[in-house]
Amino acid sequence: MKHFISPADVTDIAQLVKEAAQLKANPYAFSDLGKNKTIGLLFFNSSLRTRLSTQKAATNLGMNVIVMNVDSDGWQLEMNDGVIMDGNKAEHIKEAAAVIGQYCDIIGVRAFAKLNNRKKDYQEMVMEKFRTYAGVPIVNLESATRHPCQSLTDLLTIQELKTVERPKIVLTWAPHVKALPQAVANSFAEWVNLTDYDFTIANPEGYNLAPEFVGNAKVTHNQNEAFANADFIYAKNWSSYEHYGEVLPGNKDWQITPEKMALTNNAKFMHCLPVRRGLVVADEVLDSLASVVIQQAGNRVWAAQAAIKRVLEELG
Numbered sequence: 001m002k003h004f005i006s007p008a009d010v011t012d013i014a015q016l017v018k019e020a021a022q023l024k025a026n027p028y029a030f031s032d033l034g035k036n037k038t039i040g041l042l043f044f045n046s047s048l049r050t051r052l053s054t055q056k057a058a059t060n061l062g063m064n065v066i067v068m069n070v071d072s073d074g075w076q077l078e079m080n081d082g083v084i085m086d087g088n089k090a091e092h093i094k095e096a097a098a099v100i101g102q103y104c105d106i107i108g109v110r111a112f113a114k115l116n117n118r119k120k121d122y123q124e125m126v127m128e129k130f131r132t133y134a135g136v137p138i139v140n141l142e143s144a145t146r147h148p149c150q151s152l153t154d155l156l157t158i159q160e161l162k163t164v165e166r167p168k169i170v171l172t173w174a175p176h177v178k179a180l181p182q183a184v185a186n187s188f189a190e191w192v193n194l195t196d197y198d199f200t201i202a203n204p205e206g207y208n209l210a211p212e213f214v215g216n217a218k219v220t221h222n223q224n225e226a227f228a229n230a231d232f233i234y235a236k237n238w239s240s241y242e243h244y245g246e247v248l249p250g251n252k253d254w255q256i257t258p259e260k261m262a263l264t265n266n267a268k269f270m271h272c273l274p275v276r277r278g279l280v281v282a283d284e285v286l287d288s289l290a291s292v293v294i295q296q297a298g299n300r301v302w303a304a305q306a307a308i309k310r311v312l313e314e315l316g
């Protein structure tokens with residue numbers, strides 16, 4: 001695998017999930033694979049899980065790890081070509097990415113959607129500039145439209161917990177006070193669409209995801225109807241794609257409550273975290289046995305390790 005930016009980089013998703021499970025069972029089986037190789041993890045945004053789990057995954061593979069909060073600690077980066085840099089941006093991404101590529105064998109990048117220009121966000125400019133100028137493989141640690149490390153984790157977690165061959169999975173929008181990216185929801189939909197699971201997306205009107213991510217999933221605006229017989233409830237807030245980046249008024253009643261979970265087939269509750277209690281989900285759900293969010297977050301290590309292992313194998 002040359003890069004890990006989107007599922008298009010992965011030839012066999014099911015096999016990658018299997019490899020993540022194997023690494024979970026035997027974390028140090030490839031502890032020499034990354035010896036004398038360096039991964040740089042660049043964060044333009046906050047992180048707890050991605051930062052720590054990717055660092056641990058790379059360490060398990062024998063790699064050296066450099067972490068940088070590029071947004072707060074680096075020079076302000078110009079992303080556009082052909083501009084006169086007479087503003088507050090001190091360095092162009094062309095040089096910055098190429099220089100980081102001199103220090104690192106693999107570069108992980110987190111750069112969220114800015115949520116003010118849909119076309120720009122969906123062009124994935126930051127990820128594409130790194131892919132073009134770094135000269136080394138890129139791992140997506142959540143870009144403007146995708147979070148593949150999270151989605152691979154989610155498929156691993158579902159595989160571990162499913163009790164039927166073809167579970168019913170519901171991705172449900174949940175309320176939030178801030179405008180959040182669509183990346184986690186987009187990516188979850190994109191990856192689940194590559195399985196044969198029964199998949200429904202429930203969201204209020206005005207919150208339909210981009211058609212290219214919805215794919216063949218069933219879409220409903222009736223949350224209770226979606227929850228009926230579900231085996232997995234995957235909750236996530238996202239800001240509107242249609243009214244780009246907006247938080248539309250209302251919809252507070254989309255919070256995940258014990259009453260709604262009671263409509264399901266004893267479903268497991270999943271969320272990528274961080275999650276706001278009492279807003280996205282009721283305490284009673286998050287604290288119940290149905291909640292698998294900690295196991296899910298733990299699995300971030302094995303997903304990252306499987307992805308980095310694949311990239312290392314291609315590097316040779």
Ligand code: AN0
Nearest residue numbers: 180181183184272273274
């Ligand atoms: C981010 C998001 O919604 O994309 C990161 C989630 C992994 N969440 C928040 O900003 C709360």
Ligand code: CP
Nearest residue numbers: 047048049050272273
């Ligand atoms: N789920 C996830 O990516 O968490 P962080 O934002 O804390 O990395």
